[in-house]
Amino acid sequence: MAFVLSFRTITQRWRFAPGGKRVYHIRMSNPNIPPILEFDPEREAFIEPGKVIRPRQVAEACVLCFFQEVIDKVVMEHQARLVVENRWENGPHPIYEIEYKGQRLAFFHPGIGGPLSAALLEEAIGYGCRKFIVCGGCGSLDKDLGVGHLVVVSAALRDEGTSYHYLPAGREVTAHPRGVAALEAALTRHDVPYRVGKTWTTDAPYRETRHKIARRLSEGCLTVEMEAASLMAVAEFRGLVLGQVLYGGDDLSGAEWDHRSWQSRQDVRENLFWLAAEACLSL
DSSP, rough: OOOOOOOEEEEEEEETTTOOOOEEEEOOOTTEEEEEEEEOSSOOOOOOOOSSOOOOOOSEEEEEEEOOOHHHHHHHHHHHHEEEEOTTHHHHOEEEEETTTTTTEEEOOOOOHHHHHHHHHHHHOOOOOOHEEEEEEEEESSSOOTTEEEEEEEEEEESSSSGGGSSSOOOOOOOOOOOHHHHHHHHHHHHOOEEEEEEEEEEEEEGOHHHHHHHHTTTEEEESSSSHHHHHHHHHHOEEEEEEEEEEEEEEESOBBBTTTGGGGGHHHHHHHHHHHHHTTTO
């Protein structure tokens, strides 16, 4: 049964979103309302991270890095300290810490997809991390965005589910301006070319149809990935700074998909980690 939202099926009231923003909260009275639209502004969840996670001695600055081979190399070459193993059903998701440029820096792999990455971010916050920069790959929607070209995320289109549990329903979530500024400053210092733009966060990489790709391009999206909107929503809900930089990978701008061997560009991926680290430590 298709659902059409109408004023006869809702009651409306003002609510205050995280950060003190006044928003129109919609309370649904129709039992056929999609659950994803049932945003609950209550601050405390039944399983509240701050109550079930024991804080650790960990750096406030933290990089979320989607490149496992880079994490493995940094751990080995910089004698990283294991902060917590953080085991899940699919195995451990360890948080490490190193000293970089005289400052402490935490880092971890946030998994794949919005739900897992958001949960691991929540746990990192519970352990004591407070400032975040994310670096990862993406699909390019713009044909001029080559392999290794960088995009500093200014906003994420919320075509996923996790963000709707943290923020009222909306089309986009905006990146924290301090996170954007820190990344821009680090990239500029090293003369690294980049673009600032919007990304499309999706839960379904095998449902990126030609029609959807064209529509996202018309909305100004440069890239597509699976986590940005979720991570940004968690950070906004918790009142913390998070910025994200993406590196152009496979190409979705043409008539056929082109993988462009983007997962083998290790030098680009490792350099991106250290740029993210520098930006994070400047927050």
